[in-house]
Amino acid sequence: MTAAPLDARLDPIADWLGGCARGDRSALKAIYDREGAALLGMATRILRRREVAEEVLQEAFVQIWRRAASFDPSLGSGRAWVFAVVRNRALNQLRDDRHVPVEDHDLEAYAAHDEATEDAFDRLAESEALKRCLSRLDPVRRKAVLLAYCLGLTHGEIAGRLGAPLGTVKAWIRRSLASLRTCMS
Template structure:
């Protein structure tokens, strides 16, 4: 059985080399030593523990199958493993944009939309911020409100508005510039 020395966590590279030779216990060593942190990374990206667990399972299958492609000259074994988990989680986010949502998620979306609309409505008619927000395209205004009132990420806003992530980022950036100019 492959064991990592207590001295260094970068010895994941040794375990990856053992995985490449078909040593299943080496994969268990990686799993046992890195799973808590990897699960936290995946959860932070996909924001749902059950999805993060699936991401982690897919990532470990990928690690097992691709261990022979790991090149220590390009970086640490730990970094390689983390990159696989991160990429799997990001792919899951992209795939989720096309997955139907359940009723609880729809209610959450509706509540956040209502929260953003209520915040906008609370601005007085003579408010400079309201005047500047009214100059924005309604979709862009909604993106700004979802980001800054309800705290949605750009990815969540993209999924909510059914728009590409890059487009949403551009809308928000340009809208913030317009608001800054209007408010000054």
């Protein structure tokens, strides 16, 4: 069973993605105007370097423009799709840049964003299915999922942050995602 597509009034980004698929450049600009700052913030948290995050965001918007026709509203919201594109581009860049050292002060600033996981959860509308499904997860497992998908932390970083074994964190996230898929369908 698939979820019903969202009404464009509730998900304007889905409507704008449709515009992008039809070649409407103003639709891409509308997505950028609405979500650009949040997307840049997410990419910066993942990459820890703003200049690289800006490049990744630009590449992601090119990808959004080119692949907008592949967006399927029955699989999720337009906003989630756009954030997934940017997140995946940032994580790919991070994998490519593993040889770049991270300064201690960058790690301290990164740790300050730990509250962002709860903020992300709190910002979800009470009526939103994702919030309902996340609420059903054990709080520690929910935090692991949010750390991975809101802050872009690796399983190893999450294990260190939560003081749990790496294998346990991987199992929590895998099982939580399976639970979320079931709950959302």
